[in-house]
Amino acid sequence: MQAFHYENVDQVASAINAATEGVKFIAGGTTLVDLMKLNVERPTGLLDINRLPLDQIERTADGGLKIGAMVRNSDLAHNADVQQQYSVLSQALLSGASPQLRNMATTGGNLLQRTRCFYFRDTNYACNKRNPGSGCAAIDGFNRIHAILGTSEHCVATRPSDMCVAMMVLEAIIHIQGKQGERTVPINQFYFVPGTTPHRENVLAPGELITSVTLPALPKGTRSYYLKRRDRASYEFALASAAVVASVQGGQIERVRIALGGVGTKPWRCLEAERVLEKRSPGEKNFREGAEAALRAPKPLHNNAFKVELAKSTLIRALTVATSNA
Secondary structure: OOOOEEEEOOOHHHHHHHOOOOEEEEOOOOOHHHHHHOOOOOOOEEEEOOOOOOOOEEEOOOOOEEEEOOOEHHHHHHOHHHHHHOHHHHHHHHOOOOHHHHHHOEHHHHHOOOOOOOOOOOOOOOEOOOOOOOOEOOOOOOOOOOOOEOOEOOEOOOOOOOHHHHHHHOOOEEEEEEOOEEEEEEHHHHEOOOOOOOOOOEOOOOOOEEEEEEEOOOOOOOEEEEEEEOOOOOOOOOOEEEEEEEEEEOOEEEEEEEEEEOOEOOOEEOHHHHHHHOOOOOOHHHHHHHHHHHOOOOOOOOOOOHHHHHHHHHHHHHHHHHHOOO
């Protein structure tokens, strides 16, 4: 770990003004500190933003929810409004990491969580995400945990966050502030697929700060579910996960939102599967058709072809639960 300077800030404007080149924001530090120890991240300075007044969860005027970027994952998961209205988000958060890490990790930090790729985290190997133009050791290496959707010849790393998969089906809006002012970005437009520039993971410009996330109100009668498949029951990243938000009326799926985790280079919104399922009746046959649409063009590698059927079965089960007793 190289030397760096450290500074506390207690106002958003102060944080943005102090965010010069080479300086990183730090909150829970559950990803950043690990990567600094591995010399993957080498900031010249850290701005501690734990004192920023961004730790509230509030109802919005239109019945939605505003979540401050500094809200801890554990507080968000156990919030009564989240559990009652956005249960898929609570379920996703509680399936991730450990209680100790959830007590530290923040909403903003989770949105920016880096990949768990072995080769990204080991500076002895080539990684275009870490060192653009150096190559991708994972493509011909051990790639069991890697992506099958949204990959390119330059990167096959997955986006590991559980929370972000749930945020995707809830159609979260991300609020960002920087030296040029404030802006909002729908979560489905926030992340980039790797293409030829895997080191560019999202739309944030240098020095910009996520300040909050808003969740739109859900239609009455909406049910949701998050299902995670992994190698062990706790403290493990998803091999495949599925988040579903659905409403059923008159025996038909009136509205459905679907996203997959563990299989994509970003939280993977399944628009084709949604189109297949809306105005159709719940049931195994239609759910299978939706799952086929979601995984219509996977690009499996030599160690992770099993993810194709695993993702389909995970989605079918999540759809079954989310539409049951509706």
